[in-house]
Amino acid sequence: MTDATALIRLSGITKTYGQGQAAFLALKGVDLAIEPGEFVAIMGPSGSGKSTVMNILGCLDTPSSGTYVFEGVHVEQLTRDQRALLRRNYLGFVFQGYNLLARTTALENVELPLIYRGEPAAARHAAARAALEQVGLGGWEDHTPAELSGGQQQRVAIARSIVTRPAVLLADEPTGNLDTRTSQEIMDLITALNRDRGITVLMVTHEPDMAAYAKRTIRFVDGRVESDQLNGGAA
Amino acid sequence: MLWNTLLLALRAIRRNLMRSFLTILGIVIGVAAVITMVTLGNGATKSVSDQISSMGSNLVMLIPGQRFGAGSSGAPNFKLADVESIRNQVSVAEAVAPVANKATTAVYMAENWSTVVSGSNNDYFKAGNWELAAGRTFTEAEERAGKAVCVIGDTVRTKLFGGQNPVGSEIRIKQFACEVVGLLKAKGQSAMGSDQDDTVVMPLRTVQRRLTGSQDINRLTVSVREGASIDAVKDQLTLLLRERRNIGETEEDDFRVLDTRQLAETLTGTTRILTMLLGAVAAVSLLVGGIGIMNIMLVSVTERTREIGIRLAIGALEREVLLQFLIEAVVLSSLGGLIGIALATGASIALSSLMGIPYLFDAGINLLSFFFSAAIGVIFGYFPARRAAGLNPIDALRHE
Numbered sequence: 001m002t003d004a005t006a007l008i009r010l011s012g013i014t015k016t017y018g019q020g021q022a023a024f025l026a027l028k029g030v031d032l033a034i035e036p037g038e039f040v041a042i043m044g045p046s047g048s049g050k051s052t053v054m055n056i057l058g059c060l061d062t063p064s065s066g067t068y069v070f071e072g073v074h075v076e077q078l079t080r081d082q083r084a085l086l087r088r089n090y091l092g093f094v095f096q097g098y099n100l101l102a103r104t105t106a107l108e109n110v111e112l113p114l115i116y117r118g119e120p121a122a123a124r125h126a127a128a129r130a131a132l133e134q135v136g137l138g139g140w141e142d143h144t145p146a147e148l149s150g151g152q153q154q155r156v157a158i159a160r161s162i163v164t165r166p167a168v169l170l171a172d173e174p175t176g177n178l179d180t181r182t183s184q185e186i187m188d189l190i191t192a193l194n195r196d197r198g199i200t201v202l203m204v205t206h207e208p209d210m211a212a213y214a215k216r217t218i219r220f221v222d223g224r225v226e227s228d229q230l231n232g233g234a235a
Numbered sequence: 236m237l238w239n240t241l242l243l244a245l246r247a248i249r250r251n252l253m254r255s256f257l258t259i260l261g262i263v264i265g266v267a268a269v270i271t272m273v274t275l276g277n278g279a280t281k282s283v284s285d286q287i288s289s290m291g292s293n294l295v296m297l298i299p300g301q302r303f304g305a306g307s308s309g310a311p312n313f314k315l316a317d318v319e320s321i322r323n324q325v326s327v328a329e330a331v332a333p334v335a336n337k338a339t340t341a342v343y344m345a346e347n348w349s350t351v352v353s354g355s356n357n358d359y360f361k362a363g364n365w366e367l368a369a370g371r372t373f374t375e376a377e378e379r380a381g382k383a384v385c386v387i388g389d390t391v392r393t394k395l396f397g398g399q400n401p402v403g404s405e406i407r408i409k410q411f412a413c414e415v416v417g418l419l420k421a422k423g424q425s426a427m428g429s430d431q432d433d434t435v436v437m438p439l440r441t442v443q444r445r446l447t448g449s450q451d452i453n454r455l456t457v458s459v460r461e462g463a464s465i466d467a468v469k470d471q472l473t474l475l476l477r478e479r480r481n482i483g484e485t486e487e488d489d490f491r492v493l494d495t496r497q498l499a500e501t502l503t504g505t506t507r508i509l510t511m512l513l514g515a516v517a518a519v520s521l522l523v524g525g526i527g528i529m530n531i532m533l534v535s536v537t538e539r540t541r542e543i544g545i546r547l548a549i550g551a552l553e554r555e556v557l558l559q560f561l562i563e564a565v566v567l568s569s570l571g572g573l574i575g576i577a578l579a580t581g582a583s584i585a586l587s588s589l590m591g592i593p594y595l596f597d598a599g600i601n602l603l604s605f606f607f608s609a610a611i612g613v614i615f616g617y618f619p620a621r622r623a624a625g626l627n628p629i630d631a632l633r634h635e
Contacts, residue, residue: 060548060629081552087628088550099545099632102538103250113549115239160549 006069007167007200008034008057013066015052026052028223029066036167039194039201041211041231044220051172053220054204058091058170059083071167088116092161092199094190096173098153100145100160106132107141110160117164131159135189151182155189162193169193171203175210187213240555244562254531258616259571261528262608265521266575267582272517273600274583276510278592280503285593286424287499293329294362295469296493297455297476310489312451315439317479321455325471327463330358333439334454337446341387341435342407343395350391352408352435354442360386360419362458370402370417373438377416381440386417388432411445413437424591465494514600521604525611532615537634540623544631553624560620561613568612572605 015027027049034040044050055061056068059075068075070086078086093099100109110128119127132141135155145153154174161169171190175183191213194201203214211217212231219227248255300310318333335354340347353359357372370386377384385406392401401415422431443450459468469492476490539560546556580596587594623631 055629058548060632061627081554084547084550084552087548091550093548095632099541099548101250101542101545104246108246112546115243116546116549116551116555118239164550 005035006033007036007038007071008032009067009069010053010057011067011069013053013056013063013068015049015056015061016064026223027056027063030223030225032218032225032228034200034202036200037194037198038216039191039214040203041214041217042202042204042220043206043208043211043217044226045206048220049223050204050220054170054172054202057168057202058093059087060093088113089164090167092164092166092169094154094157094161094169094171094174096176098145098150098157098177100153100156102146103144105142105144106137106148106156106159109145109156110163113160113164127163128159131163132156134162135159149182150178151185154178154182154186158186158189158193162197162199165197166199168200168202171201173204173206175205175207183207183210237558240558241562243559244566247559247563248566251535254535255567257531258528258567258612259574261524261531262568262571262612263524263575263578265517265524266572266604266608267578268517268520269514269604270576270579270597270600271582271586272513273510274579274595274597275586275590275592276506276513277595277597278583278587279590280506280510281595282592283506284499284503287495287502293459293461293463293465294495295457295459295465295472296491296498297457297472298491298493299453300489301487301491311480312453313455313490314450314452317452317476318455320475320479321457321472324475325457325468327460327468328457329460330361330456330458332356332359332362332456332458333452334359334456335439335442335447335452336454337442339409339446341391341395343401343404346395348391348394350433350435352385352437352442352446354437354439354446356439358458359436359456362456365422366420368418368420369400370415372417378438378440381438381444383411383413383441383445384416384437385413386419386436387415388419388434389421390430390432391435392418408435408437409446413441465496469494521607525608525615528611529615532619536619536623539620540626540631540634543620543623544626544628544634547624547628547631556624557617557621560624561617564613564616565609567616568609569605571612572608575608576601576605 010030010032013027013030014025017024017026030049030053032053042050042054052061056063063076066076070090073086075083075086101112107125107128110131111124114124114127129141132138135158137152137155137159140148140152145156148156169190174190175186178186187210190201190203193199201214203210205211214231216228216230218225297313299312313333315333318331321328321331332355336351337354338349338351340349356378359365360372367386368389372386373384376382385408387401387406395401395406396404401418403415405412405414407413419432419434424430439452457468457472459465473488473492477488480489482489543556547553584594623634
């Protein structure tokens with residue numbers, strides 16, 4: 001795993017929560033490399049550290065030790081604002097709980113990352129509409145989350161994550177709150193984004209059915225990588 | 236960045252209409268209450284000092300005794316001879332009006348009215364800035380002989396004669412009939428809140444003989460020629476009266492010499508204290524409004540913390556999030572403050588015209604309450620956000 005083309009490389013990442021007696025070691029030294037364009041499923045039982053590693057990969061949380069290199073940049077040395085800019089320009093997030101702004105229309109939710117990027121209003125509207133179109137929500141622009149189904153809300157969240165054309169899409173249990181049929185639709189959408197737009201996808205899931213959409217599965221147990229294997233391109 | 240953040244702040248205000256409304260309402264009520272109270276208080280103070288200055292700035296009043304209220308300390312009243320010696324010896328005294336009062340009832344036909352009869356001379360009208368609406372003042376013969384003639388105020392006219400012209404009619408005061416020779420122009424309320432037009436003026440001698448039955452004079456009003464120094468006149472009057480009343484070098488005065496400025500200070504001092512009191516009560520409502528805002532902001536902290544987590548996750552910088560919240564707080568508080576000021580201006584104008592006092596715009600209290608409310612809004616809108624924006628994005632997202 002020392003490929004120089006790696007988009008992401010973690011070496012010796014640890015994460016400790018709490019201090020002293022109550023300290024809990026959530027990650028016990030994780031080494032990981034991810035190439036551009038990969039579709040990786042991260043699996044493991046509860047408390048195995050899969051969400052923790054995901055948050056570190058997404059710069060939402062910082063590791064206690066170890067190095068995290070993203071496109072040649074040592075993320076662990078970046079300032080808070082630099083990490084925010086990295087999220088802004090390279091990463092897109094999809095969460096289990098959607099995390100849309102309440103009482104805010106689909107269009108405004110999708111526009112939000114572009115506002116922080118300082119895009120002019122016209123370009124912003126066009127890009128947000130296109131992203132909603134792409135996730136199959138053309139015509140739903142003016143609906144607020146409360147007026148949308150769970151599947152539709154997750155589509156809005158996906159549209160928001162891809163509207164900035166990120167290098168990496170991080171999805172934390174994206175189908176965790178959805179029924180089987182809707183889950184499949186969402187997975188088809190994510191798969192298509194990976195295949196057609198070359199977005200690297202990292203997805204945490206505990207459902208083997210969903211992991212089967214990925215090309216590679218990394219399995220976590222007890223804060224360590226237990227297995228790392230290619231799926232042979234399922235789905 | 237500023238423009239985009241402004242956009243985000245306005246969107247946040249729009250989508251939380253209820254919260255925004257309550258925040259604004261808290262500020263509106265507080266600001267409006269404080270400004271209205273203080274403005275009305277200032278108006279009342281102004282009204283008092285206006286009425287006193289309408290008496291003329293050149294008036295000096297002499298009252299027996301050291302305390303307010305005639306003869307309260309048993310000091311002797313003034314005599315007619317005092318009037319003469321003031322006229323003779325104080326050259327800048329333009330008018331010297333002795334006043335002897337007696338409360339009594341005036342009757343005309345079937346109407347009667349309780350009023351105060353003042354016995355004086357024609358100087359009384361000059362010193363008191365009185366003008367005649369009809370008829371005449373007293374003749375010298377009437378003054379000297381103590382004839383039963385009177386000049387009445389507008390209130391007495393209204394009560395006894397309705398809209399009629401009273402000049403030439405006879406009213407009954409106690410047991411004697413008295414011819415109305417003049418009608419005074421209405422002056423309205425005095426600084427003390429009494430009705431100045433509720434008066435009947437007769438020659439001093441008439442009142443002394445027929446009503447009080449003594450030679451006493453309750454009060455002397457001296458008007459001073461324009462340009463003369465009030466203080467010099469007061470000193471002169473004091474010296475003269477001390478001499479006439481046989482007060483020794485070491486003894487205190489047994490009378491008071493007041494000018495209208497002193498009177499104004501005493502009375503406006505009272506209303507100013509009342510203004511401060513009302514302002515303090517209103518300030519409590521501003522504080523309560525502030526606590527309401529604090530409550531609303533703290534209740535919404537969970538939702539806002541998650542919102543901040545979302546914004547941070549999609550790449551907002553901490554300072555962008557903070558700026559948005561700051562703008563939001565400033566916009567809401569300023570809006571509340573401005574509405575409060577508008578409301579207070581309307582209420583103050585309406586109430587002051589209702590109370591018959593002048594409306595005075597007080598820039599100081601407007602600015603003060605505006606900035607105080609803005610500070611409350613900013614503190615309670617901004618500081619909870621500052622804590623949330625300092626969290627790791629994932630902690631903010633997971634905030635319960």
